[in-house]
Amino acid sequence: MADQEPPIEQLERLRRLAYSRDGTADDRRRLAELEAELTAQSDAEPATVTSQEKQVEPLEVTISREVAETAPLRPRRSTDDLSHFAEAMVREREVERDVPPPVDPVIRRKRRRRRAIIGGIVGLVVAALLGGYITFALTAPIGSATIDATAPTVTPPAATLISMSPEGESAISVSGADDYLGASASGIWMSGGGDDPLPIASISKLITTLVVLDAKPLGAGENGPTITFDKADHALYDKYYVLDATIAAMPTGSSMSEHDALEMMLVISASNYAEAVSTWAFGSQSSFLRATKTWLAANGLDHTTMVEPTGIDARNTSTPSDLIALAKIAMANPVVAEIVKMQTLEVPNVPPQLNTNDLLGVDGISGIKTGTLDPSGSNLLFSATMDVGTGTPLNVVGVVLGGFSHESVDLDVKALLASITAGFHNVNLGNSGDEIGTYATPWGESAKIVLGKSSIVLTWSDTPITTTFTVEPLTTGARGDTVGEITWVAGATTVTAPLILDADIDPPTAWWRLTHPFDLGG
Template sequence: MTAPNPPADDLSEFAELMAHEQDFVDPRDRVDPKVRRRRRRRGLIITAVCVVLLLAATGGYIGWALTAPIDPPTVTTQAPQAPTVDASTIAAPLVGASALSVVGADAYLGAEASGVWSSTGTGEPLPIASITKLITALVILDAVPLASADDPGPTITFSKSDHDLYDRYYVMGATIAPMPTGTSMSLHDALAAMLIPSASNYAEALSSRIFGSQNAFLGATRDWLSANGLAGTTITEPTGISPRNTSTPSDLLAIGKLAAANPVIAQIVATPSISLPGAGQLHNTNGLLGTSGITGLKTGTLGEGTYSLLYTATLVVGTADPLAVTGVVLGGSSRESVNTSVIATLDSLRNGFHAVPVATSGQEVGTIATPWGSTARLVIGEEASIFTWSDTPITVTMDIKTPPTYRDGSAVGTVTWTAGPNTVTAPVEIKGSIDPPSEWWRLTHPSELGSMTDARD
């Protein structure tokens, strides 16, 4: 089937158009060539400006991204937990009564420690036995003071009546020391014969010689007790052989401190043994001298179940200065039990002062993290311990500062522990390094960078 032929009129019109094709010209081609050149230059300029603006925008972003400020690393801290320490217990003697005073530890034990810090029993007056002789010595030295521990004082010559006291007290079962008729010795040595072996015959002979009579001595003793506020103490004779010589634990602590403060008495009661003309070799009845820091003072015994000790001790416990301890035990069942209980008391007091470990080197106390994924740890730079008493509460504070750089080993702060009067501080260091973000991270994380204004600032 063949297509129909076009009409003749159409063919002739088409042929005429083709014949005149060369005469057809686009109206734009008829524009002046100069105009065309201007238009072309304008187009090139516009294109160039667009390219420059695009490049400028891209370059500005890169410059901003590479220099824009970033928030500092996030530092998370956790102060180390303060250790909990068990409370110390002072070993209490199993006796009729006891009391303890500690001087030099007010910052740890409280101001009350220098008075009666701990005690047992009712606090009522009890027989003090030969502790009486310590009071007798104090009353004598109040009447006839010696200038120093080396001052011999006046010379005492004992008569036959003094010598007869030896036999009288021997029959009574009291402790005695030889006192031959006509024996002469210094007041200092006579006091030593009375206190070191606890010789009752020397106590009466010396007190009668100094005051003229026992009545005068007892009157002076009452005045001395009153002047020193010792209302709980009663003295009826100078030796302690009478159970009517009584005192309270609190009074005895005060008497012990007065005795320890007297250089003559303090020297004598700290002497384990002495050899005196006429009296011979004398040994101290206080078998604890030199044990657990004990420096004195005086034993007392009235028989079974009435063993007593008034003592002083110097304890080195780690404080700035040693502690001065005064203690008394009344009514012990035996000399051995009294001594054992005193040592236990002093040891428990000494052990109550201790160094408590609070930190180890490398112990973690925080972390450092950045938006770009770099991390490090905060650690304590050295081990630390704090000196304290018993279960004194320990508090912890931590001070962390922003460092100029986050490099391994850099110190960034401190941790401080406080317990009572003491503090200890350890450094906090960075473990690991925080590297700055890479250029790629900056270019690909614009939302985590500062503003353009921030960058200009």
């Protein structure tokens, strides 16, 4: 016969079953019945002790003689039953602490439904938050790339030294280069040796020509009236021959046009023609000199004196500043400007002769008049047209008074013009592709900021060159995109060039956006 399950183990099994989720009302009823039965057994007190109990567990309690005599002897309960019962009570209290009370199935189903609803809501909230973050991360604006750029410096050339004549007095005026040389350049730009009146020698013939044309004007290309020379005019040849002045044949009864007679005065510097033509125009030398004085005053030449028409007299004097003004008046007259640039005399019935100004055609020199008088020295009033790259040729007029010799004056004038030309420089500002800075993005993209084209600027002497630039903020870009502009300023000249990217700047990846939330939002 199989062993019967002990009561205590049966009690524990029923308790675990009754308080489990699978326990039923019948299980809990059976548990209550078993607990009641075991409790009743433990409370019962038997009056006699069986022989079997004595054999199993003898009494070990010492009872006083008095008690033993008065109280009946009570046998001790079986140790196994009591220990099992005590253990069951302890386990009951532990079960009561650890096992929750049974829950009604309806309530359980409601709780499960509530938990499912709450779980679903939490899931939806989490999904919504996650979806919102993803949307934000993938569409949020991103900050501009960091710009690190510096304006390149341009070192100007060394200062230009203008080579003014070391002899006598000199001055020069330059028109057409005010943006480079300054507004005063078209007045007296440079001078040397002072501005005192000095003998002007044959430059006097230029004044005589202008005074005659004021009385007997000619248009461009016109020959003008015919002048017939008489015996008195013929005598002038001998007069100036004795004075060692430059002369040309003037037979009695010969004639030529006013234009041709002026050529004789200005091209080969014939002194006898200067007096003859001035007397023809005004009737007498005294009338001519009065007209000359009036003309000089009218043109502001207050430091110029004329006592005769040729310059053979050292009292015909002027200053460099007055002669600069005279040169401008002369070159503004088309008839005079045409004659003074002629390298060879072109008068009918007169042998060809070279102009006394042997610099004509050299370094752009186009006039005007030489003058030499011992012991005062050599003079040259000159004009020149110079192409130095400004777009419009420069008009230069200058004068040297009291030079050592005709040759030395020529050398000084050539050196002066050469120094002006050398003072204009094409300065390289930068070459296409030159780097001026970089863009760098938080997500690791970078590109250089480079010049979009090579640039140069024409400057005068050591004119400072300043550089400024503007660069646009950006987040992405393609190679060749224009991202700014660089500007150079040299005097009145401004040069600009585009600034471009030398490489692509790609947008960040989705992964970078998702893993760099604090770099988003611009």
